[in-house]
Amino acid sequence: MNFDTHVWLIRHGEPAGVRGRCYGKLDMGLSDAGRAQMKRAAECLRAVPLAAIYASPRRRTMESARILAGFHQCACREDGGLCEIDFGDFEGLTYDEIAARDPAIYRQWMESPTEVQFPHGESFAAMRVRVLRAFQAICMRHAGETMAIVTHGGVIRIVLAWALDMPDRCIFRLAQDYAAMNLLSWVEGVPILERMNAH
Numbered sequence: 001m002n003f004d005t006h007v008w009l010i011r012h013g014e015p016a017g018v019r020g021r022c023y024g025k026l027d028m029g030l031s032d033a034g035r036a037q038m039k040r041a042a043e044c045l046r047a048v049p050l051a052a053i054y055a056s057p058r059r060r061t062m063e064s065a066r067i068l069a070g071f072h073q074c075a076c077r078e079d080g081g082l083c084e085i086d087f088g089d090f091e092g093l094t095y096d097e098i099a100a101r102d103p104a105i106y107r108q109w110m111e112s113p114t115e116v117q118f119p120h121g122e123s124f125a126a127m128r129v130r131v132l133r134a135f136q137a138i139c140m141r142h143a144g145e146t147m148a149i150v151t152h153g154g155v156i157r158i159v160l161a162w163a164l165d166m167p168d169r170c171i172f173r174l175a176q177d178y179a180a181m182n183l184l185s186w187v188e189g190v191p192i193l194e195r196m197n198a199h
Helices: 032-044 059-069 095-101 103-111 124-141 153-164 168-173
Strands: 006-011 052-055 076-078 146-151 181-187 190-198
Touching: 006 153, 032 059, 052 059, 052 124, 059 076, 059 146, 095 103, 124 146, 124 153, 153 168, 153 181, 153 190
Parallel strands: 006 146, 052 076, 052 146
Antiparallel strands: 006 181, 181 190
């Protein structure tokens, strides 16, 4: 990949109405705080010449991406490969409700989060394949350019762990706050993490 390729990975702003609940596929927009967070992030990137902005099709990511696009002359493109993991039967439940409903899977999730298959949902392994396929296709499409991907914490962790050659079990050591900005650049074909969880 061209050494002039730069990818800003940006987590969506705070979503509305999900505090204390499990959400991945669950679709909701941004809270007032989330919109303010994304406006600050967009302001930070105002001078960055973005060739393209991609986002997961979830409302919270598309709303975040549109705020960013308001500072640039490029449209938001949806990519379903950038979605957060599908928690299946656990979507929308509180963590206490999940622990009571299925204590064995909840315990496995807490102890080995990348090894769980969520009931009627997705596994981490399947998500990782999906995310990296989408990410690498976007990077090849925009080789030599600077782009932004507005997506979810889990998606960003997968990409950063891939770039850093980290084992899956360590990805939750990578902090990703709402509206956090991460910058990956390529030098002689090697991804270099220049910024992480920046505000």
